[in-house]
Amino acid sequence: MPELPEVETLCRQLTKVVCGRAILDSTVVDMKLRHLENMAGRRIRSVCRTGKGVNISLDNGQILCLHLRMTGRLLWQSEPVELPHMRWKATFEEGRLALIDPRRFATLSLRDDLAPLCEVIDPLENLPARRFHADAGKRRMPVKSFLLDQRIISGIGNIYACEILHAASIDPWRAANDLSLAEWRKVSQAAKKILLEAIACRGTSISDWRDLFGQPGENQDNLKVYGQEGKVCPRCGGMVRRLKLSGRGTFYCPDCQK
């Protein structure tokens, strides 16, 4: 279930493996994706990320846009191996890309431009705390829900929202419009630190996540609160708790997140 660091990891690996390469053939396995045409003959120009989305630019100007949702996985196989839940594949001279996705929520489509995807805040950009502060405006929703709202900020999911708010010492239930500019500065700095650290570790493999080569990431060792219910908060010695917020498991330390 990839968030920004996992998708960034995939994009960097894809760039190395398929950039400049020609697709010999592509095959739809799951008929939910039957609208996808065969990309045989197309060469890959570049790969980039928007939020949690992978965008693969082709030499005819089209962009193959992939969103992995909950259980989607993109794998590079130098030797083709049949795996369960394969929904789509593209063969190259050097190997093939396979989309594996048990729950079949992932989306894959060809688009003509990315512009609509680029208007949202990407937390790795030098987005000023001012922008957060301004966008929070009159929103009374909990700050965690605000961070998770992909229409405002793209890329942060449940694990990193919990970790960012812990690093910033902010209570997830605080109303977004209640945070001061100084507090948004802490959130913005925490987001950048947490996300960059996770990218350096090739993502968080708590359960499903594997990188392009099937390898788990290592950022699970860096988690301070997510999945740590009942454990000791490494910052203040309090006890990490878990409650529901908008239906999502929310891990936090009531003693140092105010």
Added chain:
DNA sequence: CCCTATGTTCCCAA
């Protein structure tokens, strides 16, 4: 059988 799950979208209600 129960509950949970790193995501998104849609409908409905307040």
Added chain:
DNA sequence: CTTGGGAACATAGG
């Protein structure tokens, strides 16, 4: 208009 809740999508694992 904003926000929250629940369902839907569909499957695996504890």
